[in-house]
Amino acid sequence: xxxxxxxxxxxxxxxxxxxxxxLFVVQHRSGGSSITEARLERSLPTTxxxxxxxxxxxxxxxxxxxxxxxxxxxxxKGGPTVANSGPGADWICLMTWNDPDVPxxxxxxxxxLNVHSNDCYTAGGPSKLVGLVTIVDRRGREVPNxxxxxxxxxxxxxxxxxxxxxxxxxxxTAPTSADAR
Amino acid sequence: xxxxSTPTHADxxxxxGHITAGRxxxxxxxxxxxxxLAARARAxxxxxxxxxxxxxxxxxxxxxxxxxxxxxxxxxxxESGWALPLLILGFAAQWVLPLLTALVAGDIFANExxxxxxxxxxxxxxxxxxxxxAKTLTAMAFALVVLVVLAASTMLxxxxxxxxxxxxxxxxxxxxxxxxxxxxxxxxxxxxPPLLAFTAxxxxxxxxxxxxxxxIAAPVVIGMVMQLxxxxxxxxxxxxLLLTTPFEAWHGLLVEHRFYGPLVSGAITSAVWxxxxxxxxxxxxxxxxxxxx
Numbered sequence: 011x012x013x014x015x016x017x018x019x020x021x022x023x024x025x026x027x028x029x030x031x032x033l034f035v036v037q038h039r040s041g042g043s044s045i046t047e048a049r050l051e052r053s054l055p056t057t058x059x060x061x062x063x064x065x066x067x068x069x070x071x072x073x074x075x076x077x078x079x080x081x082x083x084x085x086x087k088g089g090p091t092v093a094n095s096g097p098g099a100d101w102i103c104l105m106t107w108n109d110p111d112v113p114x115x116x117x118x119x120x121x122x123l124n125v126h127s128n129d130c131y132t133a134g135g136p137s138k139l140v141g142l143v144t145i146v147d148r149r150g151r152e153v154p155n156x157x158x159x160x161x162x163x164x165x166x167x168x169x170x171x172x173x174x175x176x177x178x179x180x181x182x183t184a185p186t187s188a189d190a191r
Numbered sequence: 192x193x194x195x196s197t198p199t200h201a202d203x204x205x206x207x208g209h210i211t212a213g214r215x216x217x218x219x220x221x222x223x224x225x226x227x228l229a230a231r232a233r234a235x236x237x238x239x240x241x242x243x244x245x246x247x248x249x250x251x252x253x254x255x256x257x258x259x260x261x262x263x264x265x266x267x268x269x270e271s272g273w274a275l276p277l278l279i280l281g282f283a284a285q286w287v288l289p290l291l292t293a294l295v296a297g298d299i300f301a302n303e304x305x306x307x308x309x310x311x312x313x314x315x316x317x318x319x320x321x322x323x324x325a326k327t328l329t330a331m332a333f334a335l336v337v338l339v340v341l342a343a344s345t346m347l348x349x350x351x352x353x354x355x356x357x358x359x360x361x362x363x364x365x366x367x368x369x370x371x372x373x374x375x376x377x378x379x380x381x382x383x384p385p386l387l388a389f390t391a392x393x394x395x396x397x398x399x400x401x402x403x404x405x406x407i408a409a410p411v412v413i414g415m416v417m418q419l420x421x422x423x424x425x426x427x428x429x430x431x432l433l434l435t436t437p438f439e440a441w442h443g444l445l446v447e448h449r450f451y452g453p454l455v456s457g458a459i460t461s462a463v464w465x466x467x468x469x470x471x472x473x474x475x476x477x478x479x480x481x482x483x484x
Contacts, residue, residue: 018399021471042428053362056447060363097424127422127430128439130263130361154266156359161263163361163442165450 044166045125047085047094051173053164054103054121054133055081061156062107065141068156070148074109081107084177085123099124103133104177112139116180130163220317220325228295228329237294241337245345249275249352263361263442272353273371276345277445280379283341284438288382289389289414290407291337296330296393297406300476304401309481323476327394327469334390335383342379346372362447378441381454384461385437389414391468392434398472437461 059081066074085103087094101123106114119139125131137143140157147153215223228234252259252268252275259265262281267274303309312322358371366374389410397406417435420426430436437457443450 043424044427057361057363060365060447061359064359064363064365096427127424127427128436128442130442132260154270156363159260159266160363161266161361162363163263163446165443165446165448165452167450167452 043096044129045096045127046170047087048170048172049164049166049168050085050101050103050123050125050131051083051175052169053162054083054085054123054131055105055107057160057162058083058105058121058133058135058157059107061160062109062140064156065145068145068147068153071111079107079109081105082173082175082177083121084118084175097125097127101125101131104179106177114139118177118180120179128163129166130161132159132161134159215317215321217321217324217328220321221328224299224325224329225332228299228333233298234295234333237291237337238340241291241340242344245279245341246348248279249345249348252278253352267359268353271356271358271371272349272351273355273358273366273368273375275349275353276342276375277378277441279345280342280382280441281439284382284385284435285418286411286415288338288386288438289393290411291341292330292334292386292390293393293407293410295333296390297397297408297410298403299326299330300394300397300472301401301403301406305403313481319477320473323473327391330390330394331387334386338379338383338386342376346375346379360447361442361445364447366445374444377444381441381444381457382438384458385434388434388437388461388464388468391465391472395468395472395475398475431456431460434460434464 059076059079062079062081063074063076066072083103083105085094085101087096087098087102088100092100099122103121103123104118105121106118119136121136122134123131124133135157137158141155143155143158144152145155255268258268259278262278264274264277264281268278303312313319317325355368355372357368358366360366392413393406393410396409397403400406400409414435417433421430421433421435436453437460440453440457443453
């Protein structure tokens, strides 16, 4: 019994040591997250475009394609002081796309993302541009709006080179604290 | 034909002689363990629940006015019958699958302690190693049967109750029904490696604690702690080491350009956990002084 207790103690100590060591390694490794700005900027426009086309289909609109939409995103996490990597509900992506019938008055649309540590995210679109939670389809039925809120996942080992997309945010939404510097 | 069958018979002869000499072999002990398990009410009830619970769950979810949008595919449960099995898979991986396998794996060694039957089973002239592997095989086989029954019941009831419409994937792309069927099946299959690793963990805890309660509850608790650790930001480098991460590797199958990296690393993680847990369990059982009781 004593022997069994001893081995158990040693075993649990070893486990704790391994965990602490691992935590230590992680703390001293910079940017270890698979969630990055570049991966989100590649994933979000694709997911959005697919769903936007489904919305167009529901509304009975034609003539839009993935290529003609040409959606692009510029993502940022938690403002200028926070590094743009890692999970969190504070990711903001500004997105542009070409729909002749829906112009973007601000030049872009603001999407709020909750990015989870498992490389999946939930994105909410601006209802002024993408519509409300439900839409009325071409047959007059009330159906869920595919782009109001949607999920997506990306490859944690996918292309991580910067996309080079820069979208200037509309001046009206600039908060007063931005001038605090 | 007759010339071929004679040497086969001759080859088999030593094995037969082996058995009559009193050594049943791992497969012989395995057959016994399966018989013992099949006679247990708990095993039967578990399989029955795996068969019936998904049907109830699908009916209840279908009746929901507001779909459970917090989980992946939750928002599409009314649109496609292929979304439900994926929602349920994501939910099952959180604690249901570890619990289902631990119900047998966490008990299969410890119940010999509980009933004080170690000496009895060892006098069946099966060696400790044979008993260990037979019990391990039984627990692993049960885990796989549970997974198959649960997956089949979930998929069938979803398709019959909701339908087999096309599915919106994790890149927003539309997946045709036939492809979705294959992907859902494959997704459920990817739960097998971590499930077997949880089985090995339950076996280790069962052997070491000698208590069925610990053997069944501890793997579930460990799974939930891993789930929590895996969801935290800042320590994501630990994620590949956790046994709950491989349960999410199927996400890569549902995007437009499929990726398999997490599946590969998940299989490696599961194998390492499995080997370490079984090695520790085996040495622990091997060194034990059973005459002491």
